[in-house]
Amino acid sequence: MSPPLLEVEDLRVRYGAVEAVHGVSFAVNAGEVTTLIGANGAGKSSTLAALSGLVPAGGRIRFDGRDIAGAPPHAIVRAGIVQVPEGREILAQMTVEENLLMGLRGRARSDLDSAYERFPILGERRALLAGSLSGGEQQMLAIARALLARPRLLLLDEPSLGLAPLIVKRVFDTLADLRRQGITMLLVEQNALRALRLADRAYVMELGKLVMRGTGQDLLGDEGVARTYLGG
Amino acid sequence: MDAIVDFFRVYQTTIGVIGINALLALSVWVTLYAGQLTLGNAAFMAVGAYGAALLGMRVGVPFPVGLALGALLSAALALPLGLAVFRLRGVYLAIATIGFGEVVRVVLLTLPFTGKALGLNGIPPVTELWHIYLSLAAVAYVLWRVQGSTVGRAWAAIREDEIAAASQGIAVRRYKLAAFVAGAALAAWAGGLSAHLNFSIEPGDFGFTRAVQILVFAVVGGTPSVAGPIFGATLLTALPEVLRPLKEYRDIFAGLILMGVIIYLPRGLVTLAELRKTRRLQEIGAADVA
Numbered sequence: 001m002s003p004p005l006l007e008v009e010d011l012r013v014r015y016g017a018v019e020a021v022h023g024v025s026f027a028v029n030a031g032e033v034t035t036l037i038g039a040n041g042a043g044k045s046s047t048l049a050a051l052s053g054l055v056p057a058g059g060r061i062r063f064d065g066r067d068i069a070g071a072p073p074h075a076i077v078r079a080g081i082v083q084v085p086e087g088r089e090i091l092a093q094m095t096v097e098e099n100l101l102m103g104l105r106g107r108a109r110s111d112l113d114s115a116y117e118r119f120p121i122l123g124e125r126r127a128l129l130a131g132s133l134s135g136g137e138q139q140m141l142a143i144a145r146a147l148l149a150r151p152r153l154l155l156l157d158e159p160s161l162g163l164a165p166l167i168v169k170r171v172f173d174t175l176a177d178l179r180r181q182g183i184t185m186l187l188v189e190q191n192a193l194r195a196l197r198l199a200d201r202a203y204v205m206e207l208g209k210l211v212m213r214g215t216g217q218d219l220l221g222d223e224g225v226a227r228t229y230l231g232g
Numbered sequence: 233m234d235a236i237v238d239f240f241r242v243y244q245t246t247i248g249v250i251g252i253n254a255l256l257a258l259s260v261w262v263t264l265y266a267g268q269l270t271l272g273n274a275a276f277m278a279v280g281a282y283g284a285a286l287l288g289m290r291v292g293v294p295f296p297v298g299l300a301l302g303a304l305l306s307a308a309l310a311l312p313l314g315l316a317v318f319r320l321r322g323v324y325l326a327i328a329t330i331g332f333g334e335v336v337r338v339v340l341l342t343l344p345f346t347g348k349a350l351g352l353n354g355i356p357p358v359t360e361l362w363h364i365y366l367s368l369a370a371v372a373y374v375l376w377r378v379q380g381s382t383v384g385r386a387w388a389a390i391r392e393d394e395i396a397a398a399s400q401g402i403a404v405r406r407y408k409l410a411a412f413v414a415g416a417a418l419a420a421w422a423g424g425l426s427a428h429l430n431f432s433i434e435p436g437d438f439g440f441t442r443a444v445q446i447l448v449f450a451v452v453g454g455t456p457s458v459a460g461p462i463f464g465a466t467l468l469t470a471l472p473e474v475l476r477p478l479k480e481y482r483d484i485f486a487g488l489i490l491m492g493v494i495i496y497l498p499r500g501l502v503t504l505a506e507l508r509k510t511r512r513l514q515e516i517g518a519a520d521v522a
Contacts, residue, residue, distance in 0.1 A: 072403070073401070077400065089399065092392070094389070098385055101385055105401055
């Protein structure tokens, strides 16, 4: 069996005197969806931020056999780890097309067509300011932009946050499509039910530590997980 | 025909100064476009002005070479300065660059070969209007092309949200530094042109007031496009001439106009053009509905 695409060992994230992530270790296999679920403040987003190089972290991060701990964010993107940040983080004052062009980083403009094929709504709105899109459309834009960067590992931070239930379904349908296409994803979610249904492998995070691991199916069937995260 | 020639003769200096101010406004626009508030461009202008003037007068370097060397020297100073100050943001960054400006001013006051407080006099007036306006056209064209390029989009992304830009793979610090160094070289080029237009320079010409003036040109004109700073510099440089009939009240009116623009057109004078376009679109939209 080939080694995991991403191996994280004893990852620690500290904000001043407070340690938010207390030495977590996990792995992401190529072609799989791995999810980190947990309550607000469990350290999920801090973990993703550390993987993207957006916050300094201790521990070891190996991606495709290379040690990437401490690398600057742009080098990590170039290595193939691309994050869809929480709250979309689209560039509101730029047009939809300009946002997508950021993902291309200098490649031929015709590559945008793949994004417009996948998300026709973005094609229709390409000349509009990204800030004028609805929340769901902004999320699609953020995902489309990340895909244009040709990620080998896509990090998704709370893609359902602040969206109406119907739109959440659409976002997860999109993620399921991506999974079928073999795109490797690490998904951080509070919507545990949907995340676990999608995931091949899942971790539960509490107060900066991983407290449970298994396949998505395992955790869906677990009573403790059901009580705490699935509302019954 | 004679009237036009007369006009140019009378206003030659003002027309030259307008072009130089437009170049300076563009020099600060580059950093503003990348979202960075810096006030060091008066000092970089001084480096270019003294550099070009001294090289021309003491070393006998040809005028264009002097301009280029002044710009290079300025860029060489901007690089380490940028590495140091771009740890800071917003008002802290602005204050750090003001500090640099003061250092340059004091150095010019103390060095044995800069003429100290008297400055340099008798600089050969070799700058022609076409030098200034050719530079302006070339710079405006290049910046306009850069704006629509990968670099321009990276600057815009950094201006909007540094974290989002970084997570898109943009090397944030490198792009900020590039904007700063380019702005410094440009300000120095304008400084060299200005030294050879004015016969004399002194450290006081490049102080804090000058730094703020350059910023005001760019902001009043508007930073969304390259045209804004040029427009702002033109208007604010010509305004005292235009308002000359108001005699001693003209500074008051110039100040009121400035306040009016900032209050009612916070994105600058160029947004007037956008407003008209939006109104047209609304009219067309209304016609469709009807």
